[in-house]
Structures are given as C-alpha cells and as structure tokens.
Amino acid sequence: MSHDEGDSGPESRMRAAGRRLLGICLLIFVSAIVVPVAVVAGLYTVLTTPLRLRVGRYRRVLAVAVIYAALEITGLAVAAWRWIRFHVDHDxxxxxxxxxxxxxxxxxxxxxxxxxxxGLDVLLVAPSSDQRSAPPEMPPGPLIVCGRHGGVGGAFLLAHLLLAEYGRLPRVVLKDTLAWDPLIDALLSRIPHAFIDPQPGDHGATAARVGELAQGMAADDALLIFPEGGNFTPRRRLRAIRRLRRRGLGAAAARAEQLHNVMPPHPDGVFAAIESSPRAAVVFVAHTGLDHLQSASDVWRALPLREPVVYTWWAVPATEIPQQPETRMGWLEDNWARIDGWVARNQVAL
Incomplete structure (x- = not known):
C-alpha cells in the first residue's frame, strides 16, 4: 500500500504522474551533464596520477554524483520492468x-x-560511555524508531542500517520534497511510506497520516520518524523555542532551552504511531559525526570525512510506554534529553 498521496483520486494521481515525469526529465538532463564531465575528469586523473598523491574534492564529489546518477537510471529501468510485470500477474x-x-x-x-x-565510516556503539561495548540488539517485533535529525545524510544512513544490518523494512516518514527524486518515488510506491509537509496548525493532518502508516506493522517492520520535524541547526533550535513561547508553552520552552544538540520533539506523530501500533517497542536513536554538515558548502569543505559517524540507540518495550498523555509527554522529553546528553559527550570537536 502506498501512502505518498493524501488523496487517491484522479486529480491526485495526475499530480503524482506529472511530478514523476518531471523528476525523470530532470535526472536525464543532469546525467547528460555529469557523465561527460566525469569522463573528462577520469582521463585527466589517469594521466596526472603520477604527479598527484591525493584525490581532489571536486573529483570525489563528481564520482559520487556519477554513481548516484547510475543507480538512479538503473534503478528506474528495473522499477519500470517490475511495474509492467506487476500489472500482468498482480503478485x-x-x-x-x-x-x-x-x-x-x-x-x-x-x-x-x-x-x-x-571517507564515510559508521560506528555502532552502546549507549553507555564505554564505546568499546557492543551496540544493543534491536528488540523483536514491530518498532517505532525515533531518530535525531542532525546533519546531511543521517536519515538515509539510519534507513540503511535498519534495512541492511537488522533486516527491518523501514516505513519512512519523509519530507515531501524528496518525492521529486524519481528512484525514491519509484521504490517506495508499493512500500508503506508517507511524504509530508509538516506545518504548524495543520489540525492534526500530519499526525493522522503517521498513525495510518503505523497500522498493521509486521514483525520485521520499523516505522522511521524524526520527531524534530527537520534537520537540527542552532538557528532552527532557537526558532523552535520562540515558537513554543508564542504558543504559551513556557514550561516546554524552558525545557527545550536545556537541550543544545537537538530541537524539541513534536509529540503528535510519535503518539499517533504508538496508538496505532500498541505492540511496537519504541527505539530512540542518537548519532553524531554529521552535525557540522548543514549545507552543500559544509559537505564540500569537510570531504573527505576525518571522523566516523557514531550511532547508538536504546529500546523501550511497549509495556513500559506510559499510557497517560501527561506522563507520556514527560517520558518523550526525558528520552530526548538523553539523546542530547549522549551527543554532547560524544561529539567530535571539528
């Protein structure tokens, strides 16, 4: 079942088809530029290798861009074939x-x-201060995975860890701008997911979609959600605190001011998922190593990465999740403060 459209009517399907067609056209246009440039850069690299001991940043970025374009084009071709076969046998x-x-x-x-x-290296560690300890196992059964949103690429890394390392199929809540990536759109079209545009005052529409997405999870499913609602930056953190004060939530704003590495979590989506999947354990994920990558220019300056990206997590069984709304809010804030403290202790000075 696909959750990428809020309305399954003809107008919604037409918008989705138009978006996908435009996304594919943009991919072909970019690939037509990237691939020839990569060929020239590759020849230049081969000819000048004896004179150069290091691979320059622009060649690193270009190599990743070429691989990304190749994966997109190949993946779309395979997805098209599978779409045709599905409409023949409906398996x-x-x-x-x-x-x-x-x-x-x-x-x-x-x-x-x-x-x-x-230079990306990923290290999985225990949530304790002793990073030599093995990371905890993911608990059995369906999961609601609440991740910190800090730095470029952290969400995709977490999705990959769940899928490749732990055999969990992530039901991902993504920003609607990612629907413009043709391969993401194609691969997720029959895997439960939700493209959302989180806006204050949406009268619970986003939370309702998250709750719908959490329904009927199998034992190997994991709902992946980022309660901050966006990538952490110091400026966004301050804006979130001011927004709480404008809404008259002074106590919540005061608690948020004590968090320096995360933004205050939005509880509605998390709580909607818990209500829709009461058997699911909640896993809180903290990571550091990408914090300084907040823009394309930051990525450019940082390549190659000098330090690993470090992940940890801890799980709360379904039976230990508070049932009362007031108690549950304090529980969420306590776990979010634990993420903040772990990041503060493990952050690498760059």
Whole structure:
C-alpha cells in the first residue's frame, strides 16, 4: 500500500504522474551533464596520477554524483520492468520483496560510494560511555524508531542500517520534497511510506497520516520518524523555542532551552504511531559525526570525512510506554534529553 498521496483520486494521481515525469526529465538532463564531465575528469586523473598523491574534492564529489546518477537510471529501468510485470500477474508479495531488495541495493551502492570517495565510516556503539561495548540488539517485533535529525545524510544512513544490518523494512516518514527524486518515488510506491509537509496548525493532518502508516506493522517492520520535524541547526533550535513561547508553552520552552544538540520533539506523530501500533517497542536513536554538515558548502569543505559517524540507540518495550498523555509527554522529553546528553559527550570537536 502506498501512502505518498493524501488523496487517491484522479486529480491526485495526475499530480503524482506529472511530478514523476518531471523528476525523470530532470535526472536525464543532469546525467547528460555529469557523465561527460566525469569522463573528462577520469582521463585527466589517469594521466596526472603520477604527479598527484591525493584525490581532489571536486573529483570525489563528481564520482559520487556519477554513481548516484547510475543507480538512479538503473534503478528506474528495473522499477519500470517490475511495474509492467506487476500489472500482468498482480503478485503483490513478490513485488514488495523485489522492491525491498532494490532499495537495499541502491542504499548499499550509495554507502559504498560515500565510504570510498567521501571517507564515510559508521560506528555502532552502546549507549553507555564505554564505546568499546557492543551496540544493543534491536528488540523483536514491530518498532517505532525515533531518530535525531542532525546533519546531511543521517536519515538515509539510519534507513540503511535498519534495512541492511537488522533486516527491518523501514516505513519512512519523509519530507515531501524528496518525492521529486524519481528512484525514491519509484521504490517506495508499493512500500508503506508517507511524504509530508509538516506545518504548524495543520489540525492534526500530519499526525493522522503517521498513525495510518503505523497500522498493521509486521514483525520485521520499523516505522522511521524524526520527531524534530527537520534537520537540527542552532538557528532552527532557537526558532523552535520562540515558537513554543508564542504558543504559551513556557514550561516546554524552558525545557527545550536545556537541550543544545537537538530541537524539541513534536509529540503528535510519535503518539499517533504508538496508538496505532500498541505492540511496537519504541527505539530512540542518537548519532553524531554529521552535525557540522548543514549545507552543500559544509559537505564540500569537510570531504573527505576525518571522523566516523557514531550511532547508538536504546529500546523501550511497549509495556513500559506510559499510557497517560501527561506522563507520556514527560517520558518523550526525558528520552530526548538523553539523546542530547549522549551527543554532547560524544561529539567530535571539528
């Protein structure tokens, strides 16, 4: 079942088709520029390798761009074939499994490219101060995974970890701008997901979609949500605190001021997911190592990465999640403060 459109009517389907067609046209246009430039840069690199000991930043970025374009084009071709076959035999189970494999393959390719050309290394650790300890296991059964949103690429890394390392199919809540990526749109078309545009005062529409997405999760499913509602930056943190004060939530604003590495969490989506999937454990995920990457220029200056991206998490069983709204809010804030403290202790000075 697809959750990428709020309305399944003809007008909504027409908008989705137009968006996908335009996204594919943009991909072809960009690829037509990137690939020839990459060929020239590759020849230049081969000819000048004896004179150069390091690979320059622009060649690293170009290599990743070429791999990304190749994965997009190949993935779209495979998705088109599977779309045709699905409409012939209507085998939804096989189609879902194949899309899962395609999603894993695409994320594996991107992570290998990021490691080879961007210096990306990922370290999984226990939530204690002793990073030599093995990371905790993911609990059995369906999961609601609440991740910190800090730095470029952190959400995709977390989705890849769930899928490739722990065999969990993520039901992802994404910003609606990501629907313009043709491969993401195609791969998720029959995997439960939600493209959202989180806006204050939407009268619970976003929370309702998250709750719908959490319904009927299987034992190997994991709803992936980022309660901050956007990527952390110091400026956004201050704006979020001011917004709480404008709404008359002085106590919440005071608590948020004590958090220096995360923004205050939006509870509605998390609580809607808990109500819709009462058997699911909640996993809180903290990470650091991407905090300084808040724009394309930051990524450019940081390449290759010098320090690993470090992830940790802890799980709260469904039976230990508070039932009363007031108690549950304090529980969420306490776990969010724990994320903030862990990041503060493990953040690398750059």
């Amino acid at each position: 939804a189970v096989r189609d879902r499994d194949e899309r899962r494999r395609s999603l894993t393959t695409a994320l594996n390719g991107l992570r290998r490219a990021a490691r080879r050309y961007g």
